[in-house]
Amino acid sequence: MIWVKDIMTPISGSLTETDTCREALRRVMDEEAAGWPVADSAGEFVGIATPRALGRLLKEEGPETSCLGGVEFGPIAFKATLPLETAWSRTFQVAAVSGEDGQIVGILSRSALAVALYQRAEFQVKELEAVLNSAHNGIVVINREGMITSFNRAAERFTHVPKEKALGRHVLDVLIPLGLMETLQTGQSEYSQKFRVGRHTYIMNRDPVKQEGKITGAVGVFQDISEIESVSQELASVKALNRELDSVIQSSSDGFVVTDAAGIIIRTNAAFEKMSLSTAQELLGRRIQELGDGEVYAHSLLDVVLQRKHPVSVTEKKQDHSFLVTGSPVFDEEGRLVRVVINLRDMTMLNQLRQELLESKRLSEKYHLELAELRQRGDTGGMIASSPEMEEVLELIQRVAKVDSTVLLLGESGVGKEGMAKLLHSRSPRAEGPFIKVNCGAIPEQLLESELFGYESGAFTGARREGKIGMFELAHNGTLLLDEIGDLPFNLQAKLLRVLQEREVVPVGGSKPRRVNVRILAATHKDLEEMVRLGKLREDLFFRLNVVPIWIPPLRERRADIIPLLHHFRERFCKKYGLQREFAPDAVEAFYQYDWPGNVRELENMVERLIVMAPGELITLSLLPPVFQSPPEEGGGVSVRALMPLKEAVLEVERQLIERAMAKYGSTYKAAEALGVNQSTVVRRLAKLRRKATNA
Numbered sequence: 019m020i021w022v023k024d025i026m027t028p029i030s031g032s033l034t035e036t037d038t039c040r041e042a043l044r045r046v047m048d049e050e051a052a053g054w055p056v057a058d059s060a061g062e063f064v065g066i067a068t069p070r071a072l073g074r075l076l077k078e079e080g081p082e083t084s085c086l087g088g089v090e091f092g093p094i095a096f097k098a099t100l101p102l103e104t105a106w107s108r109t110f111q112v113a114a115v116s117g118e119d120g121q122i123v124g125i126l127s128r129s130a131l132a133v134a135l136y137q138r139a140e141f142q143v144k145e146l147e148a149v150l151n152s153a154h155n156g157i158v159v160i161n162r163e164g165m166i167t168s169f170n171r172a173a174e175r176f177t178h179v180p181k182e183k184a185l186g187r188h189v190l191d192v193l194i195p196l197g198l199m200e201t202l203q204t205g206q207s208e209y210s211q212k213f214r215v216g217r218h219t220y221i222m223n224r225d226p227v228k229q230e231g232k233i234t235g236a237v238g239v240f241q242d243i244s245e246i247e248s249v250s251q252e253l254a255s256v257k258a259l260n261r262e263l264d265s266v267i268q269s270s271s272d273g274f275v276v277t278d279a280a281g282i283i284i285r286t287n288a289a290f291e292k293m294s295l296s297t298a299q300e301l302l303g304r305r306i307q308e309l310g311d312g313e314v315y316a317h318s319l320l321d322v323v324l325q326r327k328h329p330v331s332v333t334e335k336k337q338d339h340s341f342l343v344t345g346s347p348v349f350d351e352e353g354r355l356v357r358v359v360i361n362l363r364d365m366t367m368l369n370q371l372r373q374e375l376l377e378s379k380r381l382s383e384k385y386h387l388e389l390a391e392l393r394q395r396g397d398t399g400g401m402i403a404s405s406p407e408m409e410e411v412l413e414l415i416q417r418v419a420k421v422d423s424t425v426l427l428l429g430e431s432g433v434g435k436e437g438m439a440k441l442l443h444s445r446s447p448r449a450e451g452p453f454i455k456v457n458c459g460a461i462p463e464q465l466l467e468s469e470l471f472g473y474e475s476g477a478f479t480g481a482r483r484e485g486k487i488g489m490f491e492l493a494h495n496g497t498l499l500l501d502e503i504g505d506l507p508f509n510l511q512a513k514l515l516r517v518l519q520e521r522e523v524v525p526v527g528g529s530k531p532r533r534v535n536v537r538i539l540a541a542t543h544k545d546l547e548e549m550v551r552l553g554k555l556r557e558d559l560f561f562r563l564n565v566v567p568i569w570i571p572p573l574r575e576r577r578a579d580i581i582p583l584l585h586h587f588r589e590r591f592c593k594k595y596g597l598q599r600e601f602a603p604d605a606v607e608a609f610y611q612y613d614w615p616g617n618v619r620e621l622e623n624m625v626e627r628l629i630v631m632a633p634g635e636l637i638t639l640s641l642l643p644p645v646f647q648s649p650p651e652e653g654g655g656v657s658v659r660a661l662m663p664l665k666e667a668v669l670e671v672e673r674q675l676i677e678r679a680m681a682k683y684g685s686t687y688k689a690a691e692a693l694g695v696n697q698s699t700v701v702r703r704l705a706k707l708r709r710k711a712t713n714a
């Protein structure tokens with residue numbers, strides 16, 4: 019703050035009426051004062067002798083006249099501690115200044131006050147400018163008309179517009195709209211407004227400038243936050259990366275521990291916590307070397323890593339688990355070791371799998387040889403028959419193949435009826451002739467008649483002009499398989515019977531019978547006798563078809579075929595897809611246990627699916643559908659479904675057990691171990707079973 023006393027001209031002693039005009043002028047001139055105080059005889063201040071009035075007195079009255087004639091009476095007297103602004107608000111040209119005791123101590127002219135005020139304002143402007151320029155934020159001030167009145171250095175830097183080009187110009191001509199004109203209109207302050215210019219992001223505060231309640235301008239303060247934005251984006255992506263890394267570490271089945279250079283645990287994962295039987299809270303912050311034996315693996319590994327400064331692996335056994343433990347050092351940019359990452363892999367499972375794979379390969383090899391032998395034993399046309407039941411069926415097929423009688427193949431869907439029909443044809447004297455199959459259930463009734471018997475030209479609308487040969491004629495000198503014969507419509511049954519009896523067909527729309535030399539095979543999964551009883555199948559047709567019935571048992575009743583079929587399909591699909599796959603013993607066992615409602619077709623499809631979908635070489639039980647994984651029923655899985663002589667039942671159970679053990683282990687030693695008998699017993703019983711099967 020500047021006071022009047024700081025800019026007044028100090029005065030020592032007042033003039034009195036005895037002082038001459040000359041004396042008064044000398045004092046004024048000497049002190050370069052704007053006047054001199056004059057006191058009366060009692061010493062009271064009465065006025066100021068000014069140079070102008072003294073000059074006039076000198077000219078008119080001469081130098082020796084009393085100075086009283088050059089005095090302006092009753093002037094203002096300011097206190098020495100009066101602020102300049104207050105003094106300026108009073109009307110005066112020259113004023114006296116009084117000290118604390120009321121004595122006149124100085125003279126102040128209005129012009130000296132003006133100069134002092136101007137200098138101070140100039141100083142304040144400079145000070146303000148310095149402040150504005152030292153700010154990191156860009157500051158733009160506009161007046162009521164929108165002309166820029168202030169533009170600091172940061173504003174120059176952000177906008178690339180020099181101050182000289184900005185000042186005095188309209189804000190809209192200099193800057194992209196920053197909303198300052200709106201602030202002028204609304205008079206509202208707005209804070210933290212974000213806006214983008216090119217690749218930069220700015221944040222801005224806007225305030226109106228008000229004087230006596232009126233908006234006289236607006237000020238905008240803005241800052242380039244692009245760097246902060248990109249840093250915060252980087253921070254967000256680092257956070258996301260950290261989360262990702264954490265979930266990778268946490269979801270790993272390998273154990274992970276990270277320590278600092280002193281061995282203090284700073285990170286673990288769930289797998290490690292499980293292995294060390296400790297929680298994260300118990301582990302974090304502890305020195306790994308101090309953990310007890312039961313808690314952690316390979317404490318000593320850390321010292322070796324710290325010493326050698328390169329990755330080290332050791333294997334360690336803990337109870338019945340074996341671990342591969344690897345410690346890897348992590349260095350900072352200066353090459354200082356800052357972390358040690360320890361990875362623990364439980365090798366127990368891996369070793370077990372490796373063992374299983376070797377075992378599976380051995381079994382596969384064995385089955386491969388057995389299959390080759392089976393195939394060599396007499397060409398079965400790719401039909402696997404390892405069980406005594408199927409060997410019996412095969413033998414029957416081979417026998418009836420030689421004669422021309424009608425054969426009725428019976429059995430559930432997917433047991434291999436069509437396969438056996440083809441085999442029968444290929445073993446028959448008609449092998450060179452055609453093998454034709456008609457699915458009586460799949461063709462609509464209206465079409466079936468013409469499909470079977472053909473039609474003459476113009477037999478019905480839509481018929482081909484030249485007519486059509488039926489399946490019977492197509493199969494001439496060969497074999498015709500009537501599949502799903504139980505689905506043959508009733509009104510076609512008489513016509514079929516006629517063909518079977520007369521060996522002649524009469525095409526639809528024709529009248530002349532044509533002779534055909536065809537061997538008829540029929541197949542069905544239905545109970546034809548029941549159909550006859552219900553009147554759905556002609557009895558005479560049934561007898562015609564049922565000359566040689568061959569029953570193919572469902573797979574669950576001839577389990578000895580399951581494993582050879584499994585390997586047969588495994589070989590076929592591995593070859594087809596160019597893959598190397600083995601079934602683990604537990605998967606083979608599950609195949610054996612399963613009841614196969616869909617029979618061989620279901621098994622074939624299952625093997626194909628597993629071969630194609632298995633991620634590795636070994637197909638383990640876990641890859642099989644859940645229904646295969648249910649544990650065997652209580653009571654060892656032996657169940658009785660019908661009454662039979664006890665001796666026979668015991669022999670049957672013995673046969674099944676030996677077959678199952680052999681299928682699973684492939685060696686009489688292991689089978690004997692599993693069954694709790696001597697190996698020689700298994701060999702003896704097996705030989706007996708095989709003898710029985712060949713004699714049957």
Ligand SMILES: Nc1ncnc2c1ncn2[C@@H]1O[C@H](COP(=O)(O)OP(=O)(O)OP(=O)(O)O)[C@@H](O)[C@H]1O
Nearest residue numbers: 400401402430431432433434435436437618619622
């Ligand atoms: N003993 C077997 N050896 C090898 N493959 C077989 C055997 N039995 C059946 N298959 C195969 O199983 C699948 C089903 O067999 P097939 O079509 O002969 O059964 P199906 O009894 O005629 O069935 P559907 O009654 O549904 O017509 C075929 O791919 C067949 O090759």
